[in-house]
Amino acid sequence: MTDTILKVEHLSMKFGGLMAINDFSFEAKRGNITALIGPNGAGKTTVFNCITGFYKPTMGMITLNQKNGHSFLLERLPDFEIPKKAKVARTFQNIRLFSGLTVLENLLVAQHNALMRASGYTILGLLGLPSYKRKEKEAIELARFWLDRANLMDRADDPAGDLPYGAQRRLEIARAMCTGPELLCLDEPAAGLNPRESAVLNELLQGIRAETGTSVLLIEHDMSVVMEISDHVVVLEYGQKISDGTPDHVKNDPKVIAAYLGVEDEEVDEIEDQLDEGTI
Numbered sequence: 453m454t455d456t457i458l459k460v461e462h463l464s465m466k467f468g469g470l471m472a473i474n475d476f477s478f479e480a481k482r483g484n485i486t487a488l489i490g491p492n493g494a495g496k497t498t499v500f501n502c503i504t505g506f507y508k509p510t511m512g513m514i515t516l517n518q519k520n521g522h523s524f525l526l527e528r529l530p531d532f533e534i535p536k537k538a539k540v541a542r543t544f545q546n547i548r549l550f551s552g553l554t555v556l557e558n559l560l561v562a563q564h565n566a567l568m569r570a571s572g573y574t575i576l577g578l579l580g581l582p583s584y585k586r587k588e589k590e591a592i593e594l595a596r597f598w599l600d601r602a603n604l605m606d607r608a609d610d611p612a613g614d615l616p617y618g619a620q621r622r623l624e625i626a627r628a629m630c631t632g633p634e635l636l637c638l639d640e641p642a643a644g645l646n647p648r649e650s651a652v653l654n655e656l657l658q659g660i661r662a663e664t665g666t667s668v669l670l671i672e673h674d675m676s677v678v679m680e681i682s683d684h685v686v687v688l689e690y691g692q693k694i695s696d697g698t699p700d701h702v703k704n705d706p707k708v709i710a711a712y713l714g715v716e717d718e719e720v721d722e723i724e725d726q727l728d729e730g731t732i
């Protein structure tokens with residue numbers, strides 16, 4: 453079993469005349485939290501959309517290596533098979549819950565496919581098969597586990613749409629975890645959260661890594677989240693990788709500082725000197 457869960461090689465994505473991603477490569481290690489960061493318009497969401505099957509890349513290879521030794525070339529899989537076969541789950545920038553269903557129902561619906569498989573897709577199966585009864589019990593147990601981890605137990609019977617924003621974000625993540633992913637992709641999970649909600653989110657993500665070993669790939673603008681929880685950070689600017697390493701390495705990389713401050717190339721040397729002198 454390789455310890456690389458995701459390998460992106462020479463990825464390019466063109467929209468008409470715009471090269472949104474240009475020869476981008478990186479690896480995510482199994483069990484790590486890997487963050488993809490970069491200024492607005494750098495291409496983060498486009499990379500995410502290529503990994504999760506919403507876009508087919510113009511060029512490049514995206515390999516997902518599962519724990520059991522199976523590998524999938526994601527750019528070749530039909531998009532609906534990426535969650536099912538490759539076990540890649542994702543959340544979106546804008547929350548997409550079933551707002552009229554309760555919190556618990558949202559977590560059970562996420563397990564619908566596994567339950568239907570256990571029923572043999574027949575009414576008899578639904579009513580009497582022991583394998584279905586067993587799977588149904590497991591589904592409830594799994595939902596309870598994630599309700600607890602996401603700090604949502606006391607809201608289990610409330611409609612999802614009634615939850616505060618931060619709790620809805622955690623419910624989305626809990627729902628994705630109920631599908632048993634090997635790679636969980638989170639698109640700006642901390643967007644719009646207050647500092648207290650951000651801290652609860654950090655706990656949930658660190659718990660996912662520690663308790664389940666699930667690999668996480670996230671796009672995030674909130675640097676307090678990125679720097680606190682990531683094992684590995686990859687920085688994009690204008691569709692190309694400008695830095696790749698530990699949070700500390702990336703935070704002190706003059707190219708990254710320059711990209712975020714929006715300075716010209718010549719000024720990068722100046723920033724490097726200032727960093728060496730400790731004046732910034």
Ligand SMILES: Nc1ncnc2c1ncn2[C@@H]1O[C@H](COP(=O)(O)OP(=O)(O)OP(=O)(O)O)[C@@H](O)[C@H]1O
Binds near residue numbers: 467472491492495498
């Ligand atoms: N479907 C599309 N059609 C045309 N251009 C697109 C499309 N999707 C993204 N782009 C362009 O590709 C570039 C990268 O956009 P992308 O949304 O991936 O950046 P981002 O880093 O996620 O930005 P943000 O942080 O603002 O969400 C931008 O110039 C954007 O306008």
